[in-house]
Amino acid sequence: MKTFYYTLALLLLCSLRPLHAQMMEQDEPKGTENIAYKWGKLALDATALDTERFKPRPTITSRYLGLIFTSIFDAWSRYDANALPVYLEKVKRRPAKERSLKNKEIAISYAAFGAMKEYYYSDTALFEDFMRELGLDPNNKSLDPKTPEGIGNLAAKAVIEARKKDGSNQYGDTKGSNGEPYFDYTNYSPVNTADENTDINRWQPKYFSDGKGGQFAPGCLTPYWQHVKPMTMSSADQFRPGPPPMVGSKQLEEEVKEVIDLQANLTDEDKALVEFMRDGPQSVQQAGHWLKFAQDVSRRDNHTLDEDVKMYFLTEITAMDAFIASWDSKMFYDYARPYALVHDYYQDKIIKAWGGPGKGIIEMKGQEWRPYSPDVFLCPPFPSYTSGHSTISGACAEALRLFTGSDHFGEEVTLIPGSMTELDEAHFGKPVTLKFPTFTETANMAGISRVMGGYHIQADNIAGLELGRDVAGQAWKFYNTHLGN
Numbered sequence: 167m168k169t170f171y172y173t174l175a176l177l178l179l180c181s182l183r184p185l186h187a188q189m190m191e192q193d194e195p196k197g198t199e200n201i202a203y204k205w206g207k208l209a210l211d212a213t214a215l216d217t218e219r220f221k222p223r224p225t226i227t228s229r230y231l232g233l234i235f236t237s238i239f240d241a242w243s244r245y246d247a248n249a250l251p252v253y254l255e256k257v258k259r260r261p262a263k264e265r266s267l268k269n270k271e272i273a274i275s276y277a278a279f280g281a282m283k284e285y286y287y288s289d290t291a292l293f294e295d296f297m298r299e300l301g302l303d304p305n306n307k308s309l310d311p312k313t314p315e316g317i318g319n320l321a322a323k324a325v326i327e328a329r330k331k332d333g334s335n336q337y338g339d340t341k342g343s344n345g346e347p348y349f350d351y352t353n354y355s356p357v358n359t360a361d362e363n364t365d366i367n368r369w370q371p372k373y374f375s376d377g378k379g380g381q382f383a384p385g386c387l388t389p390y391w392q393h394v395k396p397m398t399m400s401s402a403d404q405f406r407p408g409p410p411p412m413v414g415s416k417q418l419e420e421e422v423k424e425v426i427d428l429q430a431n432l433t434d435e436d437k438a439l440v441e442f443m444r445d446g447p448q449s450v451q452q453a454g455h456w457l458k459f460a461q462d463v464s465r466r467d468n469h470t471l472d473e474d475v476k477m478y479f480l481t482e483i484t485a486m487d488a489f490i491a492s493w494d495s496k497m498f499y500d501y502a503r504p505y506a507l508v509h510d511y512y513q514d515k516i517i518k519a520w521g522g523p524g525k526g527i528i529e530m531k532g533q534e535w536r537p538y539s540p541d542v543f544l545c546p547p548f549p550s551y552t553s554g555h556s557t558i559s560g561a562c563a564e565a566l567r568l569f570t571g572s573d574h575f576g577e578e579v580t581l582i583p584g585s586m587t588e589l590d591e592a593h594f595g596k597p598v599t600l601k602f603p604t605f606t607e608t609a610n611m612a613g614i615s616r617v618m619g620g621y622h623i624q625a626d627n628i629a630g631l632e633l634g635r636d637v638a639g640q641a642w643k644f645y646n647t648h649l650g651n
Contacts, residue, residue, distance in 0.1 A: 194267055197465045201271045201300070202238065202474035205278040206461055208296055209234055212286040213450040219288060222543075224451035224554065225388045225489050226348060229334055230285035231453045232397065232486030233325050234278060239479040239648070241277035241321035242472070245270045245314075248650030252397070253328040254321045257311040269314040270471055275302055276318025284326050333393040354389035354497070363506055366413050369549040370506045375541035384547040391493035397483050398637075398644035402494035405636035407629040410501050410551040413510075421623040422511050425504045428618045429538055430518040430527055434595035436618050437583035440538055442600060443555060443615040444586065452555055453485035456562035459608070462577045463566060476649070480565050484641040488561035488634050492554045495633065501551035504620050505544070509533045523589040537620030540587055545621060552630035553622045556613035560634025561641070563609035568642050573604040609634070 197203065213227050236252050243249035244257055245265045251257075260269070279297055283290050294304040302315075309323070310316035330337070335348055342351035358370035360383035371383040392402045399405070411418035432440070445455055460481045464474050512532025519535045521528040537545050546554070567573045579602075583595030602608040613627040 194470055196468045196470055200464075200469060200471040200474055202274060202471045202478065203461060203464050203469070204296075205238065205274065206457060206464075206474065206478055208293070209278075209282065210450050210454055210457060210461075212282060212289050212292070213454045215289055216286055217449045217451070222449055222451060223348075223387060224453065225391045225394075225493060226334070227451050228453035228482075228486045228489040228558070229329075229394065231457060231482045233329055234281040234285060235475075235478045235482040236397070237277040237281035237322045237325045238274045238475055240324065241273040241314075241318045242270055242475045243648070244317050245273060246472075246650075250648045250650055251321070251324075252648060253324040254317075255324065257317060257320055260312075260317075267471065271300075272302065272314035273318040273321070274471070274475060275300055276306070276315050277321040278318075279304065280319055280322025281325060284322070329395075332395040333390070335390070348388060350386075350389050352390040352393070354386055356386065357500070358506075359383075363510070366506065366510045367502055368500050369502055371547065372505055372545050374544050377542050387546075387548045388493070389497055389548065391490060392497050394490050394493075396487045396490050398487050398641040399491065402490050403498070404640070405491055405633055406495055406498065407552060407633055410499060410623075410625045410629070413507075417625070418507070418623070419511070421625060422504065422507050425617060425620055425623060426508060426512070426517055426519060426535070429520055429620050432520070432527075432538065432618060434583040435598050435600070436615075437538070437587070437595060438581040438598040438600055439611060439615045440619040441583070441586040442579060442581055443612045444539070444619065452558035452562075453482060453489070456481055456485055456558065456566075459562070459575070459577070459605075460566060463570065463575075466576065467570070476645075477566075477569050480569055480641065480645045481562055483644070484561045484565040484638050485558050487641060488558045488637045489554065491633055491637050492552050492557040492630065493548075495552045495629070496549040496554075499551050500549050501626075503545055503550040504623055505535075505537060507623070508535045508620075523587065524593050526593065535620075538587060539619060539621075550622055551626045552633050553613060553616050553626040554630070555616045556609075556622070556627045556630025557634040557637070559609035559612035560631035561638045562634075563605035564635045564638035565641060567605045568638070573606050575602050575605050575608055577602045577608075 209231060216227055240251035240254040243251045244260050279293050282293050297304040306315050308316040309320055335343055335351055338345045338347045338349055340351045343349045356371055357365045357368040360371045360373055363370050373381045373383050376382050396402060460477055509532060515532045516529055517532055518527055519530055520538050578599055580597050580599045583598055584593050588594060613631050616622040617624055617627055
């Protein structure tokens, strides 16, 4: 009889084990509650603060985000059965018994903390407070490869060291630099000045308002970014597109006219789309914008820590390399923007166009035309071809499509048209809800918004989307290699 009860108890215990494991799995924080999601949100906050301090610099922040999530991935990889780190060397994979959620949380937190202190150093206190909120010691500098704290610190250290001489000139120590971080060591000088356009096919700087009654013409942003070492591509020019249409071609004539016609007929929904994709105040740039979209996916699909670590890693290394590829094309072709092209094609011709904040659509001479944009940031200060928005959006949309195994997105946002561009509420539209049914359509919407806004012609957009998708295909291969697939 005793043997019978012992056997029965053993059977009951065995039957409860899967249930217990299931309960443990259900208890794992998901969506907004998983630690990877929380670090992603903090990275977005830091990117917005960086924009406030240093003005928009999308190339630079795309590198920051790419390297932060690489640090996180590398630390996490030591607690996964198959994953291979990108930069973390000589740190062994931890045994199965140590691959707990708690150890993963600690390891990726120290990796994120170390990387974010390096790249968003101005907000170190913010990151320290978050570590304490998680119950972790921000002063723990252990490099013990057998502990999660040590692995996290080592992962951040490995990434920082590996990328110190990657061409970004983060420390102002690249040959040809003047000691200033992110100084242009290639000595790029535009063919045209803000006051004189001698080659209409080439980029021309334009005057912005300084917000104080004066004006200034910003120089080209990071004109050397094509020299930054890609993470997943063999070279910056691996997928370089063919040339854009030149002055005198039928294509360019038609595409310049399209820019004018689109702007003259902007609907409230069009204005909302232009402003949303432009990203306005508190901007996190394109790499951050697609990190936001990735976080939408995390909430939608109730992601675990493992799923978010992998998705953010893929999305942000894709964005980082897409910027490098886009800048390769921009600086190779040094191509004109519609701001100058419209002025040249329609000089002294009467057109209908947006007159500026509070003025609506009016008649004007072609040389008075301007993008649908605030005076303080009229047009991105760098060459046009390919569109950065199109390239990064095409790339990240494809990365998310591949990651989720579906093109379905299903997000939407409600905005007040004109609120980021017009000066007074009298010229705001009624609230508009923008719907993003698929990742691909979201990228297409981002691309066409840049044509509607007057920042790009269609050629910039189409080539950019294609370039981005090429980059994403390469990043997907790299990602799967590091998953150990």
